[in-house]
Amino acid sequence: MNPSRWRTVDILTCAVLAVAFSVVFWAWNFVWAALSPALSFYPPLAAVVYGLWLIPAVLAPLIVRKAGAGIFTEGLAALMSLLLGSPYGMTVIYQGLLQGLGGELPFAAGRYRRFGNATALAAGALAGVAGTLWDVFYWYPDADLWAFKVPYVAIAAASSAIVAGLGSKGLVKAMLPTGVLDRFPAGRERQRI
Amino acid sequence: MTISLAPVCDARAPIARANPVAKLTAAVAVSTTALIASDWLTPLLLLAALLAVVPFSGIRIGALARRLRWLWSAALIVVVVNAVFAAEQTGRILIALGPLEISTGALLDATAIGLRVLVAATAGVLGFATTDPTDLADALTQQLRAPARFTLGALAALRLLPLMGAEWRQITSARRARGLEGGWNPARRVRLFVSTMFALLVGAIRRAGRLAAAMDARGFDSEIPRTYAREQRMYAADWAVIAGALLVCATAVAVSAAYGVFTAF
Amino acid sequence: MIPVEFRGFAWRHAGRRAQAVTGVDLRVEPGERVLLLGPSGSGKSTLLAALAGLLTEDSGEQDGDVLIDGKPAAEQQDRVGILFQDPETQLVMARSGDDVAFGLENQAVPRDRIWPRVREALAAVGFPYGVDRPTHALSGGEQQRLALAGVLARRPDLILLDEPTANLDPEGARDVRAALRTALADTEATLIVVEHRVAEILDLVDRVIALGPGGTLLADGPAEAVLAEHGDHLAAQGVWVPGVPLPTRPALAAGDVALHGESLTLLHPGTDHPALDDVSFQLRQGELLAVTGPNGSGKSTLALLAGGLAKPTRGRSTVPGETRPLHRLPARRLATRIGSVFQDPEHQFVTATVQDELAFGPRQAGWPKDRIDARVSELLERLRLAPLANANPHTLSGGEARRLSVAGALAAAPGVLLLDEPTFGQDRRTWGELVDLTADIRDEGTALLAVTHDRDFAAALAGRELVLNAGRIAEERRR
Numbered sequence: 015m016n017p018s019r020w021r022t023v024d025i026l027t028c029a030v031l032a033v034a035f036s037v038v039f040w041a042w043n044f045v046w047a048a049l050s051p052a053l054s055f056y057p058p059l060a061a062v063v064y065g066l067w068l069i070p071a072v073l074a075p076l077i078v079r080k081a082g083a084g085i086f087t088e089g090l091a092a093l094m095s096l097l098l099g100s101p102y103g104m105t106v107i108y109q110g111l112l113q114g115l116g117g118e119l120p121f122a123a124g125r126y127r128r129f130g131n132a133t134a135l136a137a138g139a140l141a142g143v144a145g146t147l148w149d150v151f152y153w154y155p156d157a158d159l160w161a162f163k164v165p166y167v168a169i170a171a172a173s174s175a176i177v178a179g180l181g182s183k184g185l186v187k188a189m190l191p192t193g194v195l196d197r198f199p200a201g202r203e204r205q206r207i
Numbered sequence: 208m209t210i211s212l213a214p215v216c217d218a219r220a221p222i223a224r225a226n227p228v229a230k231l232t233a234a235v236a237v238s239t240t241a242l243i244a245s246d247w248l249t250p251l252l253l254l255a256a257l258l259a260v261v262p263f264s265g266i267r268i269g270a271l272a273r274r275l276r277w278l279w280s281a282a283l284i285v286v287v288v289n290a291v292f293a294a295e296q297t298g299r300i301l302i303a304l305g306p307l308e309i310s311t312g313a314l315l316d317a318t319a320i321g322l323r324v325l326v327a328a329t330a331g332v333l334g335f336a337t338t339d340p341t342d343l344a345d346a347l348t349q350q351l352r353a354p355a356r357f358t359l360g361a362l363a364a365l366r367l368l369p370l371m372g373a374e375w376r377q378i379t380s381a382r383r384a385r386g387l388e389g390g391w392n393p394a395r396r397v398r399l400f401v402s403t404m405f406a407l408l409v410g411a412i413r414r415a416g417r418l419a420a421a422m423d424a425r426g427f428d429s430e431i432p433r434t435y436a437r438e439q440r441m442y443a444a445d446w447a448v449i450a451g452a453l454l455v456c457a458t459a460v461a462v463s464a465a466y467g468v469f470t471a472f
Numbered sequence: 473m474i475p476v477e478f479r480g481f482a483w484r485h486a487g488r489r490a491q492a493v494t495g496v497d498l499r500v501e502p503g504e505r506v507l508l509l510g511p512s513g514s515g516k517s518t519l520l521a522a523l524a525g526l527l528t529e530d531s532g533e534q535d536g537d538v539l540i541d542g543k544p545a546a547e548q549q550d551r552v553g554i555l556f557q558d559p560e561t562q563l564v565m566a567r568s569g570d571d572v573a574f575g576l577e578n579q580a581v582p583r584d585r586i587w588p589r590v591r592e593a594l595a596a597v598g599f600p601y602g603v604d605r606p607t608h609a610l611s612g613g614e615q616q617r618l619a620l621a622g623v624l625a626r627r628p629d630l631i632l633l634d635e636p637t638a639n640l641d642p643e644g645a646r647d648v649r650a651a652l653r654t655a656l657a658d659t660e661a662t663l664i665v666v667e668h669r670v671a672e673i674l675d676l677v678d679r680v681i682a683l684g685p686g687g688t689l690l691a692d693g694p695a696e697a698v699l700a701e702h703g704d705h706l707a708a709q710g711v712w713v714p715g716v717p718l719p720t721r722p723a724l725a726a727g728d729v730a731l732h733g734e735s736l737t738l739l740h741p742g743t744d745h746p747a748l749d750d751v752s753f754q755l756r757q758g759e760l761l762a763v764t765g766p767n768g769s770g771k772s773t774l775a776l777l778a779g780g781l782a783k784p785t786r787g788r789s790t791v792p793g794e795t796r797p798l799h800r801l802p803a804r805r806l807a808t809r810i811g812s813v814f815q816d817p818e819h820q821f822v823t824a825t826v827q828d829e830l831a832f833g834p835r836q837a838g839w840p841k842d843r844i845d846a847r848v849s850e851l852l853e854r855l856r857l858a859p860l861a862n863a864n865p866h867t868l869s870g871g872e873a874r875r876l877s878v879a880g881a882l883a884a885a886p887g888v889l890l891l892d893e894p895t896f897g898q899d900r901r902t903w904g905e906l907v908d909l910t911a912d913i914r915d916e917g918t919a920l921l922a923v924t925h926d927r928d929f930a931a932a933l934a935g936r937e938l939v940l941n942a943g944r945i946a947e948e949r950r951r
């Protein structure tokens with residue numbers, strides 16, 4: 015069988031992850047509401063948690079290891095938030111696809127054969143850069159380069175590398191012993207039980 | 208608070224009945240125009256046109272207002288950030304508080320960007336709050352030839368959204384029963400959030416596997432070209448929606464160019 | 473009407489070292505109606521999945537052959553229909569008609585022939601609503617009937633049912649069985665059904681095949697003969713054999729009040745009828761109070777409010793020795809006073825191994841290390857979880873996960889234990905173990921409240937029964 019063909023379980027796993035993350039993001043709003051006042055005195059600092067939004071872009075490729083998994087999942091997550099009534103309208107789709115693309119690049123560069131920490135870190139960082147570049151060009155074009163744009167992108171990239179990149183890697187590692195990844199290449203790396 | 212995808216509009220309204228791909232194209236055209244134009248007049252004209260369409264969308268006013276409330280606050284943040292962090296403060300200084308300065312020029316530019324947010328968002332609400340996900344998936348496969356396995360897979364997953372919302376709440380109360388609670392400690396809150404997320408994701412992947420098996424058992428992966436029980440078509444009215452949207456965009460750009468205020472990017 | 477054959481079939485799931493089934497040789501003749509029995513983990517579901525062509529190359533390793541009408545099962549997917557246990561993850565579409573049509577679209581049935589077949593299938597299972605009913609607005613039993621319609625609409629020659637009623641409440645299960653009965657009368661398809669609760673399904677089948685661990689053949693033949701000959705053995709293996717008596721454990725005398733619910737009321741925002749309306753009750757040490765009632769009558773809500781896990785709109789739940797109502801207690805403190813067991817055990821697991829799961833409560837309560845260790849090993853032994861001490865809780869079977877969730881809740885020795893559907897979907901053996909465990913805890917002086925649809929469980933243990941209806945107490949029975 016053709017290893018790059020998407021099985022139904024691959025498609026469904028990406029799609030269900032996108033749905034699960036729209037629940038996670040919704041719940042995060044309640045946690046964030048309690049934490050955000052501490053960061054609001056300097057808006058670029060809000061980018062500290064930017065990485066959370068990009069976990070699907072890294073987690074899905076790490077699990078299913080198929081070309082396009084990051085774009086599909088992140089784009090779908092964006093569509094989902096639009097269907098749920100996102101305040102950002104159509105642009106979340108553009109941005110979602112762009113973030114997915116950013117996350118996808120490092121995996122594509124490794125020909126979908128490398129899924130280690132370095133690739134995950136790069137995927138997280140690139141997804142973060144792609145997302146914030148969009149923000150900076152379209153939402154904050156008049157903001158000052160050094161006072162706002164640069165720190166904003168840099169903080170978000172660092173946050174995405176750590177939260178989305180290493181965080182996804184950590185999630186996959188924690189999921190291995192639960193057996194839910196047994197049908198995926200990632201699961202084959204686990205000791206047989 | 209619960210998550211739901213329940214429709215918020217009257218399904219018989221003209222916009223609600225339009226082909227989802229037509230609506231999608233229209234929303235993309237309008238949002239993209241607003242993104243390209245960086246003056247204040249173009250988005251203002253587009254916004255006016257969008258508001259004129261609202262009565263034909265069948266969206267209940269209450270539901271629209273609830274969604275717009277978010278929208279206004281998002282736009283406001285964009286305006287404030289752009290004004291405060293503007294690269295150059297031109298025109299008259301309005302506010303001066305130590306290092307913080309806001310000028311009329313910066314405020315005007317910031318408002319233009321805020322309007323842009325409003326256009327993109329309103330177009331999204333009009334296009335998507337009036338669209339049934341099943342129809343969207345059907346139209347994407349039938350009109351845009353999107354691969355059916357992906358659109359239908361996504362649609363099947365979407366059905367699980369309310370279930371997973373309820374599951375999040377159950378996991379949270381089960382954690383309280385075990386003595387785990389966020390309280391006011393931010394670190395503990397985040398840790399608890401991560402562990403709840405983990406439990407949700409494990410359950411989600413397991414569900415995905417079961418759903419995939421159920422779909423394959425009904426021939427989803429057979430490589431026969433499938434038929435469609437519900438036909439989605441582009442009627443004259445749908446082409447009219449697209450033409451109307453393009454016309455509005457062209458007019459908005461032309462008018463603001465005629466007044467000499469149009470700028471791009 | 474097709475013959476089915478396993479020849480030296482063996483299967484190992486990807487990621488597993490051991491084979492799930494080995495050396496299965498089995499033949500089912502065209503048109504036969506077969507009940508497949510066997511203990512949990514004996515590979516019944518694996519065999520059905522093999523017939524449905526769901527065991528693909530990339531999900532494991534196969535030996536031998538699975539033949540349907542003489543051809544490999546993977547090539548015959550179109551002629552086979554399978555119904556699983558869980559109604560929620562079998563429905564694909566948001567509207568009832570679309571869901572039934574889904575399987576026909578995949579078969580490339582032309583549009584004008586789809587809808588008549590959809591209506592026919594819906595009628596065959598007695599689906600009470602039309603084709604436009606949102607699938608999320610259906611009860612479990614209705615969802616399962618809809619899924620059955622989806623299977624029948626494809627007109628399969630081989631129908632496979634994997635515990636189709638295990639996840640339903642008694643009423644829903646009865647409806648599904650009735651639908652099955654009428655639908656099967658209309659077709660000549662070969663049928664293979666897996667079911668632990670034998671009594672209800674016996675009139676649908678004419679042959680029983682009982683499997684032992686690993687796919688060995690324990691018994692095969694006409695239903696009555698097999699049950700008469702091997703009934704006790706099968707019962708010991710976890711099959712609900714009709715006529716084999718169930719244990720009862722009557723309570724000793726009840727002690728002091730351990731939990732007091734006063735006028736508990738909960739109104740969900742945006743609804744006009746309270747989910748729970750002015751319910752008061754007392755729970756005493758050493759007794760088990762059963763809470764029963766139809767779906768949606770507020771039983772789980774009652775357990776949630778009584779356990780201080782949700783804030784009641786009105787009323788309060790208290791335990792002696794605490795001045796604050798339970799929903800205002802900090803979680804750590806609450807966990808030492810009350811243990812709650814949720815319907816889905818997986819939601820409750822917070823650690824990565826079985827033994828950490830058991831140690832978690834005592835650790836939160838600040839017990840010294842040697843006391844924790846003693847408690848953990850005691851519970852591991854008693855619930856026969858010792859060999860699994862280092863396993864991840866998410867890898868356990870349904871029965872094991874249920875026992876672990878009960879054990880986790882009672883590890884810190886709370887005075888009150890609230891159980892939501894403790895015996896849901898259990899085989900007879902784990903059921904018996906749970907009854908014994910619950911009775912032991914009760915007789916040691918713990919106060920228990922059990923929300924349950926399981927009449928046998930209530931009959932075995934409950935001293936009193938609270939019947940809810942539409943959020944109110946309809947009746948209080950003494951046993």
Ligand SMILES: Nc1ncnc2c1ncn2[C@@H]1O[C@H](COP(=O)(O)OP(=O)(O)OP(=O)(O)O)[C@@H](O)[C@H]1O
Pocket residue numbers: 196485486487488492510511512513514515516517518519869
């Ligand atoms: N997807 C899977 N991946 C790995 N192992 C599996 C998988 N499905 C089942 N198993 C294992 O294969 C064995 C047989 O499982 P199966 O589900 O066929 O049993 P069963 O007889 O249907 O049990 P039950 O009555 O509990 O449903 C078990 O040891 C189980 O843990």
Ligand SMILES: Nc1ncnc2c1ncn2[C@@H]1O[C@H](COP(=O)(O)OP(=O)(O)OP(=O)(O)O)[C@@H](O)[C@H]1O
Pocket residue numbers: 209641740741743746747748765766767768769770771772773774
């Ligand atoms: N989050 C919610 N929002 C609105 N209504 C709800 C919510 N949760 C539950 N309900 C409603 O509250 C009522 C009681 O639900 P509850 O779960 O307590 O019933 P139950 O008796 O446990 O049912 P079952 O036997 O199916 O488990 C139901 O009618 C349900 O629809």
Ligand SMILES: [Mg+2]
Pocket residue numbers: 516517518634
């Ligand atoms: Mg099974």
Ligand SMILES: [Mg+2]
Pocket residue numbers: 771772773
């Ligand atoms: Mg309940």
